[in-house]
Amino acid sequence: MHRSYVNEDITVFWDSDKCRHAKMCVSGSPKVFEFGRRPWIKLENASSREIWETVKKCPSGALDIIYNHDVTIEFDEAGHCSAAFLDGKQIGECDYDDTGEAFNIYHTEVDREHGGKGIAKRLVYRVIEEAERRGRGVIPTCSYAAKIYNS
Ligand code: SF4
Numbered sequence: 340m341h342r343s344y345v346n347e348d349i350t351v352f353w354d355s356d357k358c359r360h361a362k363m364c365v366s367g368s369p370k371v372f373e374f375g376r377r378p379w380i381k382l383e384n385a386s387s388r389e390i391w392e393t394v395k396k397c398p399s400g401a402l403d404i405i406y407n408h409d410v411t412i413e414f415d416e417a418g419h420c421s422a423a424f425l426d427g428k429q430i431g432e433c434d435y436d437d438t439g440e441a442f443n444i445y446h447t448e449v450d451r452e453h454g455g456k457g458i459a460k461r462l463v464y465r466v467i468e469e470a471e472r473r474g475r476g477v478i479p480t481c482s483y484a485a486k487i488y489n490s
Pocket of ligand 1: 357358359360361362363364365396397398399400401402
């Protein structure tokens with residue numbers, strides 16, 4: 340299962356398949372990470388700096404974290420995509436086809452000047468999350484999506 344959690348500054352990614360339940364996250368920021376709670380990650384319960392330091396101690400890579408750089412991500416079900424926006428301008432998107440059984444992610448693109456900020460990962464994660472919430476599989480035809488999904 341893939342999930343992302345967002346506050347004003349940061350996005351935290353969680354890939355449950357990688358989690359070894361070493362609980363470094365729980366001991367590092369117990370108000371943020373609590374297994375059994377829904378949602379189990381609550382970013383509002385600590386500073387972004389504390390969360391950053393805790394996530395960096397995750398031994399398995401199940402948790403990851405990036406700065407948002409003021410970029411917001413929106414999911415557009417009708418348009419079959421997720422899209423990234425900065426100051427109201429679209430700067431990236433991730434496109435998929437819904438086969439009825441799976442979301443086939445076939446294209447991910449971010450404007451060149453905004454590369455290296457983790458925006459593509461946020462876009463792909465958002466589509467994967469929405470597929471999983473609907474009980475669909477994921478077919479990562481796009482090579483970047485495959486890298487995120489299979490890593
Ligand atoms: S620190 Fe990482 S591996 Fe350990 S429980 Fe938390 S998410 Fe899982």
